[in-house]
Amino acid sequence: MTRPLSVAIAGLGTVGGGVLMMLRDNADIIAARAGRPIAVTAVSARDRNKDRGVPTAGLRWYDDPVALAADPAVDVVVELIGGSEGVALALAEATFAAGKALVTANKALLAVHGAALAASAEERGVALAFEAAVAGGIPVIKALREGLAGNHVSAVAGILNGTCNYILTQMRERGREFAEVLADAQKLGYAEADPSFDIDGIDAAHKLAILAALAFGRPVAFDQVHVEGIRRISAVDIAFANELGYRIKLLGIARQTEAGIEARVHPCMVPQTVPIARVDGVFNAVVAEGDFVGRVMLQGRGAGAGPTASAIVADLIDIARNRFTPVWGASASELSTAPSVPMSSHVGPYYMRLMVVDRPGVIADVTAVLRDLGISLESMLQRGRSPGEAVPVVLVTHETKESAMREAVERIGRLPTVMEEPTLIRIETE
Ligand SMILES: NC(=O)c1ccc[n+]([C@@H]2O[C@H](COP(=O)([O-])OP(=O)(O)OC[C@H]3O[C@@H](n4cnc5c(N)ncnc54)[C@H](O)[C@@H]3O)[C@@H](O)[C@H]2O)c1
Ligand SMILES: N[C@@H](CCO)C(=O)O
Numbered sequence: 001m002t003r004p005l006s007v008a009i010a011g012l013g014t015v016g017g018g019v020l021m022m023l024r025d026n027a028d029i030i031a032a033r034a035g036r037p038i039a040v041t042a043v044s045a046r047d048r049n050k051d052r053g054v055p056t057a058g059l060r061w062y063d064d065p066v067a068l069a070a071d072p073a074v075d076v077v078v079e080l081i082g083g084s085e086g087v088a089l090a091l092a093e094a095t096f097a098a099g100k101a102l103v104t105a106n107k108a109l110l111a112v113h114g115a116a117l118a119a120s121a122e123e124r125g126v127a128l129a130f131e132a133a134v135a136g137g138i139p140v141i142k143a144l145r146e147g148l149a150g151n152h153v154s155a156v157a158g159i160l161n162g163t164c165n166y167i168l169t170q171m172r173e174r175g176r177e178f179a180e181v182l183a184d185a186q187k188l189g190y191a192e193a194d195p196s197f198d199i200d201g202i203d204a205a206h207k208l209a210i211l212a213a214l215a216f217g218r219p220v221a222f223d224q225v226h227v228e229g230i231r232r233i234s235a236v237d238i239a240f241a242n243e244l245g246y247r248i249k250l251l252g253i254a255r256q257t258e259a260g261i262e263a264r265v266h267p268c269m270v271p272q273t274v275p276i277a278r279v280d281g282v283f284n285a286v287v288a289e290g291d292f293v294g295r296v297m298l299q300g301r302g303a304g305a306g307p308t309a310s311a312i313v314a315d316l317i318d319i320a321r322n323r324f325t326p327v328w329g330a331s332a333s334e335l336s337t338a339p340s341v342p343m344s345s346h347v348g349p350y351y352m353r354l355m356v357v358d359r360p361g362v363i364a365d366v367t368a369v370l371r372d373l374g375i376s377l378e379s380m381l382q383r384g385r386s387p388g389e390a391v392p393v394v395l396v397t398h399e400t401k402e403s404a405m406r407e408a409v410e411r412i413g414r415l416p417t418v419m420e421e422p423t424l425i426r427i428e429t430e
């Protein structure tokens with residue numbers, strides 16, 4: 001057998017520990033599939049003495065993770081520290097400068113610096129592999145980039161954040177409010193170190209930016225993704241969604257339209273009957289639409305030590321076999337330059353929930369705003385009766401342009417009988 005692939009791991013937390021364990025427990029099958037053993041030889045983390053359930057004695061220890069790149073006995077660096085800046089970025093740059101391959105689970109790094117890092121990897125002819133960065137253990141990078149390579153992909157969408165999906169599922173199943181469920185998700189260890197990355201949609205947007213780049217063959221463009229999180233979803237919206245035949249999901253959606261590429265992360269109402277509506281709890285799912293293949297859906301675990309290690313190890317096996325595709329599927333000169341479409345030109349049906357004072361004439365004021373803006377109503381719901389107090393009223397529109405809907409929210413929010421800023425949830429019918 002050829003000489004082992006020598007791997008350095010930077011970061012021995014949840015994912016790093018999982019990778020060590022998988023490489024140890026499944027060493028035989030991994031060596032067979034890689035054509036040679038894969039051996040971790042050097043590591044770096046903050047706490048040298050922490051018990052990780054896997055021995056690290058005998059591995060070269062570096063206090064400075066960036067120094068791993070220069071270790072002459074290391075072939076591949078695995079970055080499992082996290083963060084788009086600082087040490088993770090410095091390590092990625094040092095790894096390419098040393099002419100070595102990089103494997104990372106760091107979606108923030110790729111979303112923000114992916115275009116430059118990919119160019120740098122390509123220039124040196126080394127791999128930049130990141131299956132773990134999107135939807136953890138689900139092999140979605142490989143599926144989109146290699147499995148669907150012959151298709152024109154028109155859309156890719158998914159449940160890309162397990163924490164949000166867990167929170168929304170718990171809110172629906174238990175009728176609980178957002179803040180209580182978030183505390184549980186943090187205890188379970190699914191939430192990112194900064195929970196706002198999860199609940200404000202940023203983590204999902206990082207992942208969507210990567211998926212959109214792969215689906216449409218263009219450099220990653222995180223700053224073009226429209227992002228909204230789930231903080232404003234309340235138990236009352238979940239109950240109304242149920243009544244209307246929908247589930248509320250935080251989706252990342254990227255679509256090729258005539259005007260360019262639309263990329264957005266926000267809470268959506270999806271019909272209860274579509275498969276993605278039934279992906280619950282911490283599970284992730286990705287749906288892609290190709291011109292020859294039709295619709296493909298992948299579902300599985302997007303986080304956790306085991307699933308994430310599974311993706312990292314698959315990347316290491318590809319590198320051991322010397323199998324690699326250009327980062328965004330085609331070399332830099334072949335990438336698409338399709339423009340991004342701003343969110344203001346999005347068109348679709350909307351759900352708007354108002355808290356209004358329960359007295360005659362209030363709805364007439366609201367519908368006057370909609371009339372003035374040319375917004376057509378499909379239905380309206382009001383539940384409960386408490387004269388003089390705030391009650392929820394839900395309006396569902398026909399296809400409407402986002403810019404008109406935003407204006408409606410502004411104007412309706414200013415009506416003296418409307419007690420709080422209206423909640424807007426886009427309805428996805430496909
Ligand atoms: N946890 C998951 O389920 C999951 C899933 C997919 C992707 N990811 C990504 O994987 C990466 C790692 O996540 P994690 O959950 O394992 O994080 P973690 O916090 O559990 O581990 C981070 C590790 O990095 C080390 N570290 C931090 N700063 C360092 C420094 N300056 N020098 C050396 N070591 C340093 C810490 O000591 C720790 O060992 C992140 O990019 C994350 O977004 C995680
Ligand atoms: N915090 C992420 C997991 C890592 O990608 C999630 O909740 O899905």
Ligand code: NA
Pocket residue numbers: 131132133134135136137138139140141311
């Ligand atoms: Na993946």
